[in-house]
Amino acid sequence: MTSDEGSSVGRGLPTLLTLSSAAFAGALTAWLGFAPVGWWWFPYLGFAALAALIARAPTVRRGALLGFAFGLAYFLAGVSWVRVSMNEFGGMPLLLAWFSAFLFCAFLALYPALACAFATWTRARSPVFFAFVFASAWTFAEYLRAHLFTGFEWLSVGVSQVGPFAPSVIATLLGHFAMGFVVLAAGGYIAAAGAKSLAEANGAVRRRAAYWLAAAQFVGLLCFLGLFGLTGNAFTSQSGKLIQVSLLQGNVPQSMKWEPEKFVQTLQLYEKLVSQAKGELIILPETALPAPLSRIPPEYIEKLRGIAFSKNANLLIGVPVEENGKYFNAAVSMGVEDIQQYRKVHLVPFGEYMPLRGPLAWFYANLTIPMSDFTAGDPAQSPIKVNGQTLGISICYEDAFARDVLRTMPDATLLVNISNDAWFGKSAAAEQHLQLAQMRAIETGRPMLRANNTGITAVIDDKGHVTQRLEPWTEGILEATVQGRKGATPYSMWGDLPILLICIAGIGIGAAQRLRRGSATA
Incomplete structure (x- = not known):
């Protein structure tokens, strides 16, 4: 033309x-x-x-x-x-x-x-x-x-x-x-x-x-x-043995998640779900425990660890952690193996930290979001290794960014995302988030395990297919058997x-x- x-x-x-x-x-x-x-x-x-x-x-x-x-x-x-x-x-x-x-x-x-x-x-x-x-x-x-x-x-x-x-x-x-x-x-x-x-x-x-x-x-x-x-x-191969995983979906309403009077109720809910879980790796959603780990009653943490030991299992818990007056959005593993942590690197602006406080003063004056002053974790953190697998962990919308998931490659044998899409109600956000996670699995040739507070909790295979999922806005446990994978796709090498x-x-x-x-x- x-x-x-x-x-x-x-x-x-x-x-x-x-x-x-x-x-x-x-x-x-x-x-x-x-x-x-x-x-x-x-x-x-x-x-x-x-x-x-x-x-x-x-x-x-x-x-x-x-x-x-x-x-x-x-x-x-x-x-x-x-x-x-x-x-x-x-x-x-x-x-x-x-x-x-x-x-x-x-x-x-x-x-x-x-x-x-x-x-x-x-x-x-x-x-x-x-x-x-x-x-x-x-x-x-x-x-x-x-x-x-x-x-x-x-x-x-x-x-x-x-x-x-x-x-x-x-x-x-x-x-x-x-x-x-x-x-x-x-x-x-x-x-x-x-x-x-x-x-x-x-x-x-x-x-x-x-x-x-x-x-x-x-x-x-x-x-x-x-x-x-x-x-x-054809770029990846099996790594280790099949493992049983349990993905917990607590379905805690966002409106009550941070209310002090509901704190004990939330702890009791996840204690019940952990007790019912059958997997050797049990994964809880983002901020499943709605307080910094140091403020969770020690006897409760010991009870969860005791349940994990009785099952010869490991827990991966979404919970904030505090260090030197700074707060981190974290995933903490505990159970039959040593305690390990991953601290979220890519924080959500306006949700987990507040940029441009001066120019956007009018915006912040009308916005009150709990736990919105996190510190970013170190991009070079050591990966969490449990059950013979290396976990490539992302928290919340980190799995929407290919570069954040590629940071865990090629060491990771399983991708894990813990999230809380309740922040966006019954909108298209949860389905879109799942679609993004499917793409990350395709790009890396790795299975993706997603534990989401209100959904969509799902297992995605290394080809991007959703093999199992829970209905959103329901309480439940997704039991699955997954196979880790090793190797590097061209995209994970070249970006x-x-x-x-x-x-x-x-x-x-x-x-x-x-x-x-x-x-x-x-």
């Missing part, structure tokens, strides 16, 4: 119509493409629609606005559940909580705006180059979103592909950003090739043929990816470097083409 063709078509479309179309595509992509709906094929259509709009955008400013509209609706539809923790559990007035969630989503939408502005500026004429540049710019922007300001990796495009492509060679080789790159490149190519064919078609017959050609290309690509994704994971180099190449090619055309017309 030539720049003149794109400009003329773009000028013929009212700005409001194109922006609303982009927003509609963004909202549907997040809502239908990710868990809990999980129509994995829908992101291809959603990003094809966005690519078609920005390919016709007459100016870079219009491209940026289209990206922002798509991104704002995408994040509002996908992660506006952040307002639940602020309103229902943080005491913030509902309207202010929604306003804060809107600002958060608007900030996240700046990344798509940047990517779409660049894709519009380059004006790549070939459908292949347009798809390459579009996918490179968006994926690079996603990488920035995952890292800048501590990062937010939720709704990364590649994670939407967990269902049909698990086990996915693409994710095992190059990670979830590469999975997203494939989706974006396919959507961009379909949009650009379809538009070019329609622009060159004369008459209804050729126009229908162009539509069918674009559809055939799309279906063919999906079939290829489906076959490619089913080739399996995001290969896909970053691909994206930088795409951005560089796009910029070079644009500058070359600019110098030729000067």
Whole structure:
């Protein structure tokens, strides 16, 4: 498509119509493409629609606005559940909580705006180059979103592909950003090739043929990816013996979790569940014991250890720990083996620590979240070793970040996540969190064990399949047998470097083409 063709078509479309179309595509992509709906094929259509709009955008400013509209609706539809923790559990007035969630989503939408502005500026004429540049710019922007300001990796495009492509060679080789790159490149190519064919078609017959050609290309690509994704994971092997695990889901309501009068009731609940558990490794959720370990009655801890000894088992307990006046969100193991701990490294801003206290004084004045002043743990902590396995532990949303899980590789033979998604109520957050955990299992070739206060407690195999799960918002014990794995997938060795180099190449090619055309017309 030539720049003149794109400009003329773009000028013929009212700005409001194109922006609303982009927003509609963004909202549907997040809502239908990710868990809990999980129509994995829908992101291809959603990003094809966005690519078609920005390919016709007459100016870079219009491209940026289209990206922002798509991104704002995408994040509002996908992660506006952040307002639940602020309103229902943080005491913030509902309207202010929604306003804060809107600002958060608007900030996240700046990344798509940047990517779409660049894709519009380059004006790549070939459908292949347009798809390459579009996918490179968006994926690079996603990488920035995952890292800048501590990062937010939720709704990364590649994670939407967990269902049909698990086990996915693409994710095992190059990670979830590469999975997203494939989706974006396919959507961009379909949009650009379809538009070019329609622009060159004369008459209804050729126009229908162009539509069918674009559809055939799309279906063919999906079939290829489906076959490619089913080739399996051959990079890891079994480690140690099968072990019996018990994952506890206490279902303690967030509204009562930190109430002093409910403290004893919570301790009694987990004592009962530990007594009923049958596994040799018993895992409790994040902050299952809702007070620093030093303030838990010593006789209670000894009782739990006694129960573990009677079962020849080990416990992994989510509990805060205190040291030299600092508090850490931790997982503590105890039982037949020595006491060990993991302290959470990647803390949640505004939930576990409070950044920018000066500029955001208005925000903190309306927010009261218990245990929101944690200290980050050392990234170089020794792993917890129990039952002949080495545990790659993540707490809460750490497993949403590939880099946090890769930090435990290749030593870890089992991935373990303890969490408390009750903070976000009965929203899509819990299903989305499970989907992220599935991607981490695929990328590392390791089983993932998840113990979550209100759900979703689950066992995920090394291919990303959920083999067992408890219903959310129920009290229960998930009993399972799991096999640890050793070895290193290419992604666990290389990380995001290969896909970053691909994206930088795409951005560089796009910029070079644009500058070359600019110098030729000067």
